[in-house]
Amino acid sequence: MSVAEAPGRSDHSGRGSAFSGATAGDELTIVEPLIFERSRPERRAVRFPAASEAARRAATAQPELPASVRRAAAPRLPEVSELELLRHYNRLAHLNHAIDLGFYPLGSCTMKYNPKVNEWSARLPGLAESHPLDPEPLSQGSLELMWLLAELLKEVSGFPAVSLQPAAGAHGELTGLLMARAFHRSNGEGEQRTKVLVPDSAHGTNPATATMVGYQAVTIRSNERGGIDLAELREALGPDVAALMITNPSTLGIFEDQIDQVVAAVREAGAIAYMDGANLNAILGRFRPGHAGFDVMHFNLHKTFSTPHGGGGPGAGPVGVSERLAPFLPTPIPTLVAGDPAVVRANAWAGHSTEGARFALDADRPHSIGKVRSCYGNFGMFVRAYTYIRSNGSEGLRTISNDAVLAANYLRVRLRDAYDLPYDRISKHEVVFSGRRQKREHGVTTLDIAKAILDHGIHPPTIYFPLIVEEALMVEPTETESLETLDTFVEVMEGIAALAASDPAAVKRAPTTTPVGRLDEAAAARRPDLRYAFDGDPAAGAAGTDMPASPAAPSEAPTA
Numbered sequence: 001m002s003v004a005e006a007p008g009r010s011d012h013s014g015r016g017s018a019f020s021g022a023t024a025g026d027e028l029t030i031v032e033p034l035i036f037e038r039s040r041p042e043r044r045a046v047r048f049p050a051a052s053e054a055a056r057r058a059a060t061a062q063p064e065l066p067a068s069v070r071r072a073a074a075p076r077l078p079e080v081s082e083l084e085l086l087r088h089y090n091r092l093a094h095l096n097h098a099i100d101l102g103f104y105p106l107g108s109c110t111m112k113y114n115p116k117v118n119e120w121s122a123r124l125p126g127l128a129e130s131h132p133l134d135p136e137p138l139s140q141g142s143l144e145l146m147w148l149l150a151e152l153l154k155e156v157s158g159f160p161a162v163s164l165q166p167a168a169g170a171h172g173e174l175t176g177l178l179m180a181r182a183f184h185r186s187n188g189e190g191e192q193r194t195k196v197l198v199p200d201s202a203h204g205t206n207p208a209t210a211t212m213v214g215y216q217a218v219t220i221r222s223n224e225r226g227g228i229d230l231a232e233l234r235e236a237l238g239p240d241v242a243a244l245m246i247t248n249p250s251t252l253g254i255f256e257d258q259i260d261q262v263v264a265a266v267r268e269a270g271a272i273a274y275m276d277g278a279n280l281n282a283i284l285g286r287f288r289p290g291h292a293g294f295d296v297m298h299f300n301l302h303k304t305f306s307t308p309h310g311g312g313g314p315g316a317g318p319v320g321v322s323e324r325l326a327p328f329l330p331t332p333i334p335t336l337v338a339g340d341p342a343v344v345r346a347n348a349w350a351g352h353s354t355e356g357a358r359f360a361l362d363a364d365r366p367h368s369i370g371k372v373r374s375c376y377g378n379f380g381m382f383v384r385a386y387t388y389i390r391s392n393g394s395e396g397l398r399t400i401s402n403d404a405v406l407a408a409n410y411l412r413v414r415l416r417d418a419y420d421l422p423y424d425r426i427s428k429h430e431v432v433f434s435g436r437r438q439k440r441e442h443g444v445t446t447l448d449i450a451k452a453i454l455d456h457g458i459h460p461p462t463i464y465f466p467l468i469v470e471e472a473l474m475v476e477p478t479e480t481e482s483l484e485t486l487d488t489f490v491e492v493m494e495g496i497a498a499l500a501a502s503d504p505a506a507v508k509r510a511p512t513t514t515p516v517g518r519l520d521e522a523a524a525a526r527r528p529d530l531r532y533a534f535d536g537d538p539a540a541g542a543a544g545t546d547m548p549a550s551p552a553a554p555s556e557a558p559t560a
């Protein structure tokens, strides 16, 4: 069921308000007409001056477009004033939950607050207006910033070399495994090493990446404490294994306390030790994967260094590598070609550039796997991450991890009576509860609990992930939330657990205060009907716009 078809929220014509009518409960909902419904002929947000005579002459001098690609009629755009436009999109924006509006404990995603100073620096004209194809002499500031960020990432992770290029965490994984493959090929073992071992507590992108690169992903079970089963790992390691990809801390929020033995076993087998470092926010200043013997790790700048979550937009997932993988890094790499690195770094930390220092892009890397991203990556993200690291400093980064871990453990202890906790150990940045008791005893599922949380203005935790926890509720509070916010969350969660016992149907009715109730989320995401049917159009959702028709949202799809 699509948004337009949600019961009680639309007239089914495709012409109704995006969000109108009553929700499943009786609460008032926000009614915001579609922008087309606000449209009035000739109303304008902007009026352009008439074209000058010279412009008109220039236009008529152009060759005419062939009739086949010319519009027969003007596009039917909404005609609204600037104020109406502004209010409309502001109202819609307020229908979304956001970290700037409320608590967002979405485990694994680390919805941490993005400090506004990051945006300030990303907007500085010298950075914002630089172009990736500017010649090197004109790009010295941008190159310096990238070199310095890479230096900081080396310092944080303990790896001797870093590439900033990958555009997301999963893209960093791909880059890492492509380098692992290049390494094995360079040793004549490319054919023989066909498997990548992945613990069952890994992030889902790990086995997906291994498969994309052409490896067979082999699952290694966790032990009863949520760590890797060392015996099973040793048994699986052999001359056919290319790499181990371990998420550490894992998706259970647990630090792998046998990590030294894990890395030793992998290296002994001649395989590459890959650490998914997306959860580095939990261990900043406490554990350096490069020093622990890992060969490669990706950073998630959005999870650790507060760049915005891409949502499909630009992201960054740099990779750090050991000496033996460094030759295979993507090219080019921002490099310091004149100047003493120690002096340049020291000056930068003191707040100024170094006289005579010169930076360049090193593309002369014969063993490189090549480019994985156009130009040098998503530069705006580098500016934000650099700002975040510099504005916190090394002590600040340690405090971030301490606070993130403290907040997760506070919730672990406060909520472990209300919900089952399959792995009741000191956690790192996140804690995974189970709603299995509520399901077994009252028929209230984790999905019902998540929907009930929405009625309290809080974004639900991640649910049904990791897969090894039945009815999983994965909570990641992050370091920025106040004690009062955490206490409110505890009260909400305890309240829902109590309601599940006393009135399960009430939990199953949730949410009752949101603009729309329960949707078929898969259909809403995969088959959204976003077309507007104008007066005179044959049918809602059919012809009438320039967009191709797509299959109607199925009504048989189950609603959650």
Ligand SMILES: Cc1ncc(COP(=O)(O)O)c(C=O)c1O
Pocket: 108, 109, 168, 169, 170, 171, 203, 205, 247, 276, 278, 279, 300, 303, 315, 317
């Ligand atoms: C542990 C872990 N690994 C990998 C990823 C994938 O990162 P991205 O979403 O940037 O591709 C994530 C994303 O949150 C993650 O939490």
